[in-house]
Amino acid sequence: MKILALETSTDSGSVALLDGSTLTERQVPGSPGHSETLLPAVISLLHDCGVPLAGLDAIAFGAGPGAFTGLRLACGVAQGLAIGLGKPLIPVGTLEALASQCPDEAIFAAVDARMSEVYFAAYRRVQDGLVEVLPPACAVPGHVILPPSGMWFGFGTAFRAYQEVLVSGLGPRLGGFDGTPVPRASSIASLAAPRFVRGETLDPALAAPLYVRDKVAMTTVERLARGGKA
Structure with a gap:
């Protein structure tokens, strides 16, 4: 069983690969809110582990709650990979992943x-x-x-x-x-594994982050009006 996991709900992003009983994790360099750092981290991890994208059995991601930009990024990248590879998707709650580390x-x-x-x-x-x-x-x-x-x-x-x-x-x-721990991709992968075995996977087309706040993101116009970046 080979499960790729993505976690970018906080400033400390990470990616992990569970290959049988071997769990390998890498930090995402720079800000995990930027897509140009996440995908290269995935490719580098798989290369170092000798596992091709096509060799994955499933893809898991930290679904939230967490930073909106990071949640959308992990969900979008996981969804794109799962659809492109024809693999199932496994969303895992970030607070559950965090709790599993305690x-x-x-x-x-x-x-x-x-x-x-x-x-x-x-x-x-x-x-x-x-x-x-x-x-x-x-x-x-x-x-x-x-x-x-x-x-x-x-x-x-x-x-x-x-x-x-x-x-x-x-x-x-x-x-x-x-007060120091953050959710880690290795925890996402570990929690995803038994769900994969039980068939608790999601059609990638239905993937969505778990937002807890009533209003999860401002529109570009609202951000600009408040002096923020588009």
């Missing part, structure tokens, strides 16, 4: 959503993976909530960006936190 049993995954907001979700580790306890949501740091019971470990960049507000607001049931 060894704790009760994980509160939270990443900096920019615009003074946080993407967050909660998961419990079980024998065969993770169970979602709180679905992905978006809120200002002061309105972020834990599940109604239990102790939780905070995991993700939101705890670096908004440490004081989150620690104070979440209270004593936050047993600790690590």
Whole structure:
């Protein structure tokens, strides 16, 4: 089984290849929001691993939530490759991927959503993976909530960006936190593998990022009106 995974939901983009039991990961150089860096990283990874594009069994991508430009990029590149190669697509939630990187049993995954907001979700580790306890949501740091019971470990960049507000607001049931981890393509690939075996794949034509905010992107006209770039 050979699964290519793309993850560009944060500033730290990465690509990974799961080839049987061997998992190889590469960082995407520069900003993952630029398509000219992602595809060369994919080609370089496959070349180094001796796997041709046609030899892939499936393509997985970090579906979100996350940076809008990065989500669209990963989805678009994965979709294009899957359609061109006739391979199935496997979307994986970025907060689930992040939580899978934490060894704790009760994980509160939270990443900096920019615009003074946080993407967050909660998961419990079980024998065969993770169970979602709180679905992905978006809120200002002061309105972020834990599940109604239990102790939780905070995991993700939101705890670096908004440490004081989150620690104070979440209270004593936050047993600790690590504000450095970001979702990784290797985690996307690892979560995608059992889904591929179970046949839980997606028609590439139906691929779409998971947006949590009500308004996911401004139009070019709106951006220009606000002094931004087109």
